[in-house]
Amino acid sequence: MMFLLWIRGVLARRFLRVAGAAAGIALTVALLSAMALFLANAGASMTARAVSAVPIDWQVQVISGADPALVGKALADAAPVKAVHQVRYADVAGFEAQTGGTTQTTGPGQAVAFDGSYLSDFPAEIRSLSGTLDGVLIAQQTAANLHVGPGDAVSIQRMGLPPVEVRIAGVVDLPDADALFQAVGLPPQAAPQAPPDNVLILPQEAWRQMFDPQQKARPDTTRLQLHARLAHAALPPDPVSAYTFVTAAQRNLEARVAGQALVADNLGSRLGAVREDALYASVLFLFLGLPGIALAVALTFAVTSSGAARRRAEQAMLRVRGATIKAILLLSATEAAVAAIAGTAIGMAAASLLAAVAPGLKATVGIDGPTLLLVAVFGLLVGLIAFLYPAWRDARWVTVAAARRTVNRPNAPLWQRLWLDGLLLAAAGLFFWQSASTGYQIVLAPEGVAATSVDYKAFIAPALFWLGMALLTIRLSATIIARNGALLRMIVAPVSGALAPVVSAALSRQAGRLTIGIAMTALSISFATSTAIFNTTYNAQARIDAELTNGSDVTVFGTTDKPAGAHLKALASLPEAAAAEPMQHRFAYVGTDLQDLYGIDPHRIGRATGLSDAYFSGASAAGTLALLAATSDGVLVSEETVQDFQLQQGDTINLRLMDARDHQYHPVPFKFIGVAREFPTAPKDSFLVANSAYVARTTGSDASEYVLMRARADPAALARKASSVLTFDPSLKVADIGQAAHLIGSSLTAVDLGGLTTIELGFAVVMAAAAAGLMLALGFYERRRPFAILAAIGAKPRQLAAFLWSEGLLILVGGMTFGLISGLLTAWMLVKLLTGVFDPPPEALSIPWLYLAVVSGLVAASVIAAVLSARPSTGQTAEQLRDL
Amino acid sequence: MHALDAHEIYRFFHIGDDETAALRGVSFHVAAGEIVALVGPSGSGKSTLLACVTGLDEPDGGFVEVAGVRLTRRPEAHRTRVRAASFGILLQSGNLFGHLNVEQNLRLQMLLARKPDDKRIAGLLESVGLSHRARAFPTELSGGETARAGLAVALAADPPILIADEPTAEVDGDTESRLIAHFEARRDAGLATLLATHSKALAQRADRIIRLKDGRIDRG
C-alpha cells in the first residue's frame, strides 16, 4: 500500500526520471542481447562451414573378422546417420605399366574400391582430370609415375598373388587423400602419415574379384571401412555443443562396437578446431562490444544520478517522517524494479526486432535460455544498483552511531591523485610493445593444421589504452573547464560573443557535469570509430581473402580436357560482366614435387581480378607483372621453392610440364624472376606463375582451364547468368566470391562480420547521440531558475540561448576531439595486434569516412536538437517565476 | 515524566581542524498540554537541538526521553519507531512530497506511522481549511496553503508531540493566526507542542519560552 502509493505518484509526476533510467537499461540489455544473438549466429555459421568442409564425417574401420553388418547397425544406433558407404582398401606391392617400350614400376600402393553410390554422397573425394569416371581410375601422381593415361593398361602387383591387368578409364585427383588414407585408430598424438602416391580406384565388383583372395590369404593387407555422413541437421548450431555432441556419439559408437571397429572422427577433429576459433571469436567480439556495454551502463548511471539529488531530498524527508532505513531502501528498490523490469523487457524486445530487420544479420538461430537469463539478470542488476547504491550510501551515514559531522574539503577523486590514467596508458604501451616485439604473432596457425593457439594477453593492451584514454579525457576536460581560462573562453566565443566571460564563468562552475558529458560523448565516438575502422579493415581483408580463394568475382573452373576458356567469348559478352580473362591451370614438376602452374597474360589479367602488392615479395604487383610481361619465359615461384633450389634472380629452372601432344612430361626451361606468396585460386602450397603464351607454346596446348570474371554489380547475379550460359557443359564449375569457403589456419575470418557491424555501429550512433543529448537536456532542467532570473534582468532569448549553445559546443568539440583520437589509436592497435588473423595482413587501416561523417553528423544533430528544445519560452518563464 | 525530556545535551561539530560546540549542556522539558517556544538568534543552536530531541541526530552528551522512553544511544530502528509514533514534525519548508498530492501526502504519513485511517483525512483537511485542495499537488499551492498542508501532514498520525521549526517564517499574518489557533487547540486537547521561532507573535502565545544563546539556555 505504501509502496503502491509512492510508485504511482512517481510514475505519474516523475515519469521522466524512471523512463530515463529504463531507457538506459533498455539500451544496455538490447546491446547485450544483440551481441549474444550475433555470437550465436556466428557460431552456427562457423559450425556450418566447418561441417560442410569435412568430406567424410566418420571413417569406421571394421576389424578383420568382425561383422560389418553389426558394426553398421551400431553406427546407426550411436549417431544420426545420413549415409553410410563401404570402402575397401588393399595393399599392393606396386603398379607396372609399359609405355613406349619402357616399363615403369612404382613402389607399394593402394587399391581402393568405393561401393555403388559412394560418389553421390561423397563427391569431393574424386576430381576427374581426364577420361571418364566409369571404370578404373588412376591417381594423378601415379599416372605421371607410370606415364599412362586413359586407355592405357596397368598391371597390379598383388600381395602374394599373381598380378592382374586393368585398363585405365580416367585420371583423377584425390583432394581428400589425407583423410582417405589415414591410419584409423592411431592415437591423436601420433604424427599424420603422408598419403600413398600410388593409388588405383577400382569398381567394387572388380576389387572383390581381384582382392577377395588376397583378403583370405593375407587378411592384414586389406581393410574395410564404413564411411559415414552424419545428419548435419541434427547437430547443435553452437560449435562447442556440436563438438560435444559428435565426440559423445563417437564414444558411444566405440562402446557399442567394443573391439570390433576403430573410429576416425574427422568431423569431431574439425569441430574441435572450430571450437577454439569460436572461443577466440567470442573474446574478440566481446572486446569490441564491451566498451559499448560499459558505456550503456555508464549512461544508465548518469541518468539515474541526475535525479539523485531530488531522491536524496525525498529520502531525507522520509527519514524525518519516521521511515525506517529498510523502508527507504525498499521504496527506492520499488522504483528501481519498475525501471529495471521495464528497461529489460523493452531491451529484449528491441533486440529481437533488430534481429528481424538488420541487414546482414541472418538470424537463423535464437539466443539460448541460459544466455537470455544472464542478460536479463544483468539488466535488472544494473537498474537496482543504479538506484540503490546512492540510497544505501546515504543511509549508511545515518547508522554510523557516533558519526561526528565533519565538513570535508572536496578532494580530487582518488584515481586522479594516483595518476591512474597515466599508469594505464603506460601499461598499455608496454604490453603493446611486447606483442610488437614478437611480430604480433598472437594467432599461431601452423600450415595444414586447422587449429589456432591464441594469445589472449594481446587484448590487454587495447583495453588498458581505451580505459586510460577515458580517464585522461576526464582529467583534461575537467581541468580546462574548471580553470576558466582563455582556452575555455575561446571555445565558447563563437556562440556567446561579448558574453563569453560570463558564459565561461557559468560553465566553469558546472565542470563536473560538463566533463561527464564530454567523456561519455568521447567514449561513444571512440567506440564507434574503433569498431568501424576495425570492421572495415577486417571486411576489406576478408574480401581480399575470398577473392584470393575464388580468384575473382566469378570464376569458371574447368579442366584441361574441358577448359572454361573455350567459352570465353560467350562469357565476356554477358552484360553483367565487366571483364573476362582466361587463366591456364596446369601442373608442373619442380624436382619431384608436383605444383600447380598458372599461366596468365600479365597485361590483361588485372582487368578481371585485383592483384595486391602483398601477393608478391620484394616488388609491387604492377612491377612484378611488368617484369613477367617483359620476360617471356619468366616464372614466379614460392618462397619455399627459392629456398629448396637456392635460386637467384635470373637463374634458369627446369620444370616438367605435360605435353598435350603425347601426354608425357617434358622439361621446359624457365627463368626465375620473382616470388609469389599468393595468387588468385592458388593453394597454400607452393605454386608457379608464368606467361600463358610461353606455356601454350611449350606444351602444345593453349587451353585456358579457368576464366576469371569481374562483375559490374552483383557477383551472384553474374554467376547465375554464367551458369545458364554454360548449362550444356556440367563439368564446368561456376563459383562467385560470396560462396568462397576457405580453409585457412583460422576459420575466424570465415565469419561474416556484416551482422556485427550493423549491430555495433547502430548502437554506437544511438549511444553517442544519447550521451550528448541526454546529458545536455538533463543539465538544462537544473538551470531553469538562473535562466528565469536572467530573463527578469533583461536577457534576451538569444542571449539565454548563448549559454545553451556554449554548453553544446563544448560537449561536441571535446567529445569529438577525444573520441576520434582515442578511436583511431585503439583501432590501429587492434589491427596491428591481430596481424596474424588477416591473411594477407592489411597494408593500412581502411577508414570508413562516410560512416564517421554520419556519426559526427548525428551527434551534432542531437546536440543541436537538445539545445533547441531546452530554450525557455516566455510562457515558461512566467510559470517558473512563480516558483521564485 | 514529561512528554519530552532533554537532559544536559551536548553537541560538537568539527569543521576542518576547528571544533565548535553547538550545544553546551541544554536541559529542558515539554509537558503534555503545553506550548513551549524555543527562541534565540540564528546560530544559537535551535535547529541542532530539535534534531537531537527528535532522534534525527545523536548528541555527544546527555540524554533524551520521550514519555519516559530513552531515545539517545539506541539503535536507529528504535529511534525511527519512536519518532514515527511520538512526533509530528513541521519544518520551515519541504514538508510535502512533490509527486504526491495533499491527500496522498497525508495518507503516506499515516502509513509510515502505521496508523492508516482514511476517515481522518477529511477532518484534517477541513481543520486546516484545505478541503477544496485535497487533490492539488504541492507546486500548485500558494505559500500559505503549503504551510497549512504541512501542518496537516505533521498532525496526520495524531502525534502526542508536535515539533515545529520556524513554521510561520514564510507565511502571511492570516495564515500565522490560523496556525497559532491550531497550536492552542492542541494544548487544550492535552497535547504537547515545541516551537522554534523568530516570530514574537508566536512566542507570546506560548506557555513557556526557552531562550537559547550560544548553545546554552539564557536565563537572563
Next chain:
Amino acid sequence: MGERLVIAKGLGRDFRDGNSGRINVLRDVDCEIAPGARIAIVGPSGSGKTTLLHILGGLDRPTAGTVEWPALGAFETLRPRHIGFVFQSPSLFPALTAVQNVGLPMLLAGENIGASDIGASLLQSFDLDELGDKLPEELSGGQAQRIAMARALAMGPKLLLADEPTGQLDSRTALLFLDAVLDRLEATDIALVIATHDEIVANRMATRWTMDHGRLTTGHRPGAVTA
C-alpha cells in the same frame, strides 16, 4: 506630475491548476504608478501580489485587461533599462562575483563599457564596496539582497519593483535594507513598489494597496507625501 509610468485596466490572470481547472489569481485589477511613487502592496499569501508585480514589470502577460507603460517605452525594452526587479529569494548568479552580478544587466544590454565602474559606485552607495569580489555563496542574506537591489538599479530605471525583498531577513536586517533603499532613492523620481506582508515595511511607504483574493483596493495613508 509627469506621464504615468504604468497604467493597468481590468487586469485578469488565470493559471492552470494541475489537471482540474483554472485558478483566477488576479481579478479585474485597475491601478496606476506615477513617477516617484512609494507603494506597498500588502495582502495575504496567495492573494496575487507576486503575479500583479510580474505583470506590472512586464515579466508576465495578463489573460484579461490591458497594461501600458506610457513613459517607459516598448514592452521589449522595459527591463533592465526602465524597470528593475528584486526577488524574494536570493537571485544572484552564483557563478559571478558581486560586482559582476551588478554589472550583468549592462553586459546583457551590450553596454559593458564602464560597467564595472558603475557597478562599483552602486556598491559604494549601498556600503558594499568591500564585498565586490565575493561570490554570492559567501554573502549573508541581507548583503545579497542589497546587491540584488544594486543590480536592479544598475541601468537607472524609473521604476523599481520588489517582491517580498525582506521575506528572508530578520527584522533588524530588514530595516537596514529598507533604510538603505529609501536613502538611495531619496530626491529621485524613481518609483518604488514593494509587495510585502511585513507591516513594518508597509508602514514606511506612502501608499498602500491591499490585495485580497486577486482583487485590489488602493488607498493613501493620510498625511503622506503623494508624488
